[in-house]
Amino acid sequence: MSAFRWLCATALSCCLAPTIAPAAASTESVCPAGNTFDYMGVPVSVLADRSAYYFASEDKLVDADGAPNAYHPDDVPDSCPDTGRGIDCLASAGYPNGSWWQTVLAADPLAPDRPAVQQDGPYKGYFVSMTSLRNTAFAGPASPSSYVDAVRIPYLVLPAPIYRTNGMGEMGDIGWAINLDNGRTTPFVIADEGPIEQFGEASVAFWRALGTEAPNPRNGKGLPSGRVAYVVFPGSGKTAAIGWPIDTAALAREAQTRLAAIGGPAMLRACADAQPSNGALPPIAQ
Numbered sequence: 001m002s003a004f005r006w007l008c009a010t011a012l013s014c015c016l017a018p019t020i021a022p023a024a025a026s027t028e029s030v031c032p033a034g035n036t037f038d039y040m041g042v043p044v045s046v047l048a049d050r051s052a053y054y055f056a057s058e059d060k061l062v063d064a065d066g067a068p069n070a071y072h073p074d075d076v077p078d079s080c081p082d083t084g085r086g087i088d089c090l091a092s093a094g095y096p097n098g099s100w101w102q103t104v105l106a107a108d109p110l111a112p113d114r115p116a117v118q119q120d121g122p123y124k125g126y127f128v129s130m131t132s133l134r135n136t137a138f139a140g141p142a143s144p145s146s147y148v149d150a151v152r153i154p155y156l157v158l159p160a161p162i163y164r165t166n167g168m169g170e171m172g173d174i175g176w177a178i179n180l181d182n183g184r185t186t187p188f189v190i191a192d193e194g195p196i197e198q199f200g201e202a203s204v205a206f207w208r209a210l211g212t213e214a215p216n217p218r219n220g221k222g223l224p225s226g227r228v229a230y231v232v233f234p235g236s237g238k239t240a241a242i243g244w245p246i247d248t249a250a251l252a253r254e255a256q257t258r259l260a261a262i263g264g265p266a267m268l269r270a271c272a273d274a275q276p277s278n279g280a281l282p283p284i285a286q
Contacts, residue, residue: 031271032262039162040198043275050167052262056180056229056272059200062207064088064217065104065192066131067151068123068144071095073115080218086126087151087204088217093129106130106142116142131155133171133191135244145245148191150203151214153246155191156230157201163193172237174251176259178268179210181226185265186210187255189246190232200228229272233258 034047039055046053064070064087071093072085078097080089094101095115105115106128116128123144131148133155139145148155156175162168169190178185186209194201208214211224233255240254259265 031267031274036275039159042199044162045271045275046167047262050234052231052233052258053168054229054231054268054271055199056227056275057199058227059198060207060220060223060228061157061197061201062215062217062220062223063155063157063192063201063203064092064150065129066144066147066149066153066155067129067204068118068121068149069126070129070150070217071105071127072125073117073127074125082216082219082221084218092217093127095127104130109140109142118144131191132193133189138244148189148203148246150205150217152205153191153203153248153251154186154188154206154209155203156188156206156232157192157194157203158190159194159197159199159201161196162199163190167234169232169234170237172240173232173234174236174240174242174255174258175230175232176255176265176268177206177210177228177230178265178272179224179226179228180269180272182210182224184210184224187248187252188230189242189251190237199230227272229268231259231262231268 032047034045036043036045042055042057044053044055067087070086070088071090075084075086075090077090080091093104095105101115108114108116118124118126118128128142128144134147136146158169171190173190175188176185177188186206188206204214204217207223210228213222215222236258242251242254
């Protein structure tokens, strides 16, 4: 996760342009009607009933947070070689020199000024890495089972200005994504909040599903190429039965059901193709 996570709480409105435009008229027969606004150069189209919104982006960043093997105390601080004990670098967790590490690493219940270390299991000795989506009642705040495993679960990180805008989604909401270049698809759950950043930060499992390999969170090697279209279903987390720990098959069923209700994958592809790839918005109808 970016070292700028702590900036999330400020300047949230700077990236949301107030321009509102109807969906392109030429695709009204395919794309559900709605409005479009610009977020950091990416058009975001919100359906008229606000049941979903979609966007497409070529930006990609891999997030390892929540994986039980994400971070290891033996890795060298402030250095990020391509390989190490953890699949991501300690600097990505803000440890040990960043004041914000407690937003990424669970605190030791007996010594809150230091990160919790797993005491047993296959990743004994690794730090406990958190996600914003969590269920600490399941196994306690110092257990990796209480968070969303980035290696196992396809999840999306919403930039703070989007996440903190009413109606744009909550932790646990679900969605669907398609790589417009190779046709590979994946369901996803919103499981983390990012800083003020471009769209395109997602888990290892998300990018593995849209490409051919699991990417390296340390250097981004293995991230798939291509423009990716996303659709998010705000409020869906209240009714989507995906279980805990999250059941990937249930996640896929729930996301597919909601996608089918608005026209299916063909709709998402057609609507994404209708949006300008350079971030320019269509003219406002007079």
